[in-house]
Amino acid sequence: MKKCNGCGAILQTDNKDIIGFTPSMEKDLCQRCFRIKHYDDLVKSYKSDFDNFDILETVNKEDNLVIWVVDLFDFDSNIINGLNRHLLNKDIILVGTKRDLLPDTMGNGKLLEFVRARLNFYGIQVAEILFTGHHGHDGKDQVLKVIDHYRDERDVIIMGQANVGKSTLINALAETDITISRYPGTTLDLISIPMDGYTLFDTPGLIRVDNMQYYVANDDLDKVVPKKIKPKVFQITKDSSFTIDGLVQVQIEVYDKTSVIFYVNDQLDIHRSALDNAESQWERVVNDETTVKSAGVNKMTKDLPIIRDPFDIVINGLGFINCKRNIKAVRVLRNENVEVLIREAII
Ligand SMILES: Nc1nc2c(ncn2[C@@H]2O[C@H](COP(=O)(O)OP(=O)(O)OP(=O)(O)O)[C@@H](O)[C@H]2O)c(=O)[nH]1
Ligand SMILES: [Mg+2]
Helix, strand or coil: CCECCCCCCECECCCCCCCCECCCCCCCCCHHHHHHHHHCCCCCCCCCCCCHHHHHHHHHHCCCEEEEEEEHHHHHHHCCCCHHHHCCCCCEEEEEECHHHCCCCCCHHHHHHHHHHHHHHHCCCCCEEEECECCCCECHHHHHHHHHHHHCCCCEEEEEECCCCHHHHHHHHHCCCCCCCCCCCCCCCCEEEECCCCEEEECCCECCCCCHHHHECHHHHHHHCCCCCCCEEEEECCCEEEEECECEEEEEEECCCEEEEEEECCCCCEEEEEHHHHHHHHHHHHHCCCCCEECCCEEECCCCCCCCCCEEEEECCCEEEEECCCEEEEEEEEECCCCEEEEECCC
């Protein structure tokens, strides 16, 4: 049984439409990995045989040190409620990736405070919190050091939601060439990497259906998955509505003037109108063929519970909106399954 070096799928020459297909068993990469590497061509819906439950079960079979990887930009959608329980109380090291997507002006001390508060909120205990950026090149030495400290004869397994940067991190730690891509669902099976005295495992990312990326067509993902972000600031003087492409509409009622800052993919258009015109604005944007839309049914949230400012309106898989004073009410129209929440501001 030979596995693809890029995604971990078992190589096979029988069926082009099933994972692991290669025209020749001499090759070390499946056709899909070859195409991602050379043509940046990926079909997201390429289904792994592994599901979330299988991954957790596999991990729980052995006593491993778990590195739980989160994308700092999409923090809340990368955390699982009851994580310690799911992992049978294993030691967990939390690595926050893509530090470079957050502003440099935000210090690591402040970020650490934010992460600790969120973990506390979710009731999750971890042994260490580390940050990496620039594809793992920043922070990888610290990760290796912490692995050595906590490993204690055990193997090390890298886990987390799809697309958080697990394989990228491993490529930095172990100088491997595992396939990475901009889209979720790249790694398809366990990949074992021999390290000095232990094995490091890459895993297929867990897939969440409350994440916007799950409902966006392959061709549109590039515009949706957060990458280099330029914050967009809007001054608000009256109740307003913001429609982000044809994906979501954020309705904001205010007591007095304020400003909000959108942190979403730069390629998405943000249309604004007075709240009174929210409906016609939405109709116009979703009827425009060129806008990005999500599959499924759109539904408005109830008024979200406002907390002490500054706070973020988080839309899983899409980004967040930083809000300051004077906000009276917030509602979000989005695919009914996509999680929207309010949290203490990250920035
Ligand atoms: N800006 C930035 N992007 C990163 C960083 N690390 C990873 N990425 C990007 O995140 C995307 C996903 O990376 P992968 O390593 O394929 O993610 P994964 O967690 O292995 O994904 P699955 O295999 O689908 O579970 C790629 O486009 C990476 O280039 C980082 O430190 N900074
Ligand atoms: Mg991967």
